[in-house]
Amino acid sequence: MAAGLVISAPASSVGKTTLTLALARAWCNSGLRVQCFKSGPDYIDPAFHAAATGRASVNVDSWAMNRGTISHLVSRGTDADVVLAEGSMGLFDGVAARGVCGTGATADIAEMLDWPVLLVIDPSGQAQTAAAIAAGLRDYRPGVRLAGVVLNRVASPRHEALVRRALLDAGIAVFGALPRHAEISLPKRHLGLVQAEEQAEIGKLIDEAARFVAEHVDLDAVLRSAATWSPQPAASGVNVTPPGQRIALARDAAFSFVYPHMLEAWRAAGAEISTFSPLADEGPDPGADVCWLPGGYPELQAGKIAANARFRSGLRAFAETRPVHGECGGYMVLGTALTDADGIRHEMTGLLGLETSFAKRRMHLGYRLAELAAPMPGHQAGARLRGHEFHYSTILAQPDTPLAVVQDATGVIIAETGSRRGQATGTFFHLIAEDR
Template sequence: MSARGLIVSAPRSGAGKTTVTLALLAAFARRGLAVQGAKAGPDYIDPAFHTAATGLPSVNLDSWAMPPALLVALAHEAASQAELLVVEGVMGLFDGIGTVPGRTGATADLAARLRLPVVLVLDVSGQSQSAAALARGFAGHDPDVSIAGVILNRVGSARHERLVADAMALLAMPVLGAIHRDDALAFPERHLGLVQPGEHEDLDARLDALAAMAERCFDLDAILALAGPPVITAPKAARPLPPPGSRIALADDVAFTFAYPHVLAGWRASGAEIVSFSPLADQPPPEHCDSCWLPGGYPELHAGAIAAATRFRHGLAQFAATRPVHGECGGYMVLGEGLEDAGGVRHQMAGLLGHATSFAKRRLHLGYREARLLGACALGTEGQLLRGHEFHYAALTETGNDAPLAELADGEGRALGVAGGRRGHVTGSFFHVIAEA
């Protein structure tokens, strides 16, 4: 099976890309198509919604963090198992970092590399004919990026829709759909994005509502017709991140959900077995495993339950005495001495590293990161370069005196100093790894 594909993007964040993407995925899946979602850039939550809408695992495609061979291999795999590939963009279409051309992290990099047409979502609230000027600018900005049509979002009335559509007709820009203002279509949000799919008791009903909206409001036949086959050269062998062990205990519940599918798939492809356990259910890492991975997520929302999970915390300490334990972001917070929740209450954590964190003293940390490891650990060998990102609101309130895990630089190469901690078999940091540099 080889998919046709398209990219859903927008001029900015908050324009409605996720709503449109999920509506398309759910509507085409309801038609019986094998439809595959993908997400440009670093994101855990949107791909989980893609998977819920289609039944097929979504994948991240990141032109900055992933070497080209890995990016192409993941795109090839996604396109080979579906009839339609729908890629949800990140931020605005051309938003990235000014480094190596084609490796900026922008959605436009994917459009140009894979030769996929772009459906541009325009939030037309507060404007009418001016939306056409915006579309004209995006259509002419980069000859390697093809804008195939627009979907209008937050339309105020039938007259409003007609005014915008008439202006688009003068550009010969297809209007592929229009969504009138409807707050009921929106998913609730929290500090790191949408509330996760597994936390919605009415998820199926919400996805059905989006599919029904797409059937009413979009020209699905036209959208399917404009999708083109991605131009993917034969992928070269792409080395995945090596697994931290042959049998990996993976924390997996609503507090620990931020694990990239391509990382887990790479571990399995290397022969590793992944064994899930739930800290919130007071389960320790399984004894028959030889490493433990605590991914990111929302431990700050479950700090009391984690503190009360004494069997988990004691089992983790016993495990760490002889085997590697690594924590990313939320997992790193749990490895520390304490975690202060939003109300300022401090909860005891595992105490396997000396730092402490607070969600009461919130400040956004967001951006690409390149990490040089300062010692061999679950992430790799000493001196190894890794690429990934940070995205958290928690503050480090006590640094402890552990050896640092890595030297960090931002996406443009500016040094950020050392970060994270390592003590014995235990390591952790706020850094989420995506791929080898």
């Protein structure tokens, strides 16, 4: 039997990831087996979870996944002592329209699994008001239980005392209070945290976070607050079909945004995955059936990608006879050109007519439901795909045949339709699951 707990907060950038990593590493150091999950469409945090625990982490998403899929993914915690689900944004933040089994809010996962919520509260610029916020979150939705609070970035002992007293008066347990500590801050960039694989010192940072949190938080009390949990047998697995039997997957600092559950589902269905690095001027495995370019940060590496002739020629040769698909950043690289933040235009692979600009920045963010007008690797025309889009690039030209009719979570048709030309397809959304 495992102990299940959800880590959430009133908003983003409060310290959920840091606390999750610190708790996970501290309990691992004490001999416990810890399994992490990420609620919502975040392809960066699971790699940090894996670095902290030594166990692969996956996303669970109530808007894009059905209950059977979520149960299947969570069942990997069967042999763990502690299971932590890190939330995204604020506890109840989701979309306006319900998806497969929820709005994508962390609260959906907490209620579905019947796990209590450990709130991270940053009381900067306030004192007793922090208790009012915590009490409001506790009482907002009857099916969501609050375990207690960890305070983050308290300014002084007096500040901590004021907030603690108000929380205790409201009947809310306080498990600890963390002073400001720059040494455990995770570096960020425009799409979130700098990826774990790009940080050579990530192990030391997590160790320091674990030491610091163990010094200021009652870890035993937090563990006692978790729910005793035993996973139920899953009725279904992940609704994803592999794009081919042998998949050439671009994988490096510019192409790394892949949901772990996708790769696991491909392998579980018998697919073989070989990786290659466009940044190292490598082309796809010529023995593969399909090439997949995930998202990442090509806008930060556009000059290098444009200069890597072997990668570009290898991809073009591959696409003459076999399918190539790109997601978000991968879609941009399949296009004609990419203009970087300095306004410099770089030639891309030219498999599609798409032209994008990172100099003209505009945030595109949200869930996507796409009905394919034409086939793409792994999916036939008419398939309904659920995914998520998050980027700052602007489309300058998208002249090819639209790949899909794409809606946001409220049903509004959007302009980012994806494209198809010959063997090449691309979308701005990252695929999470297929409606079946």
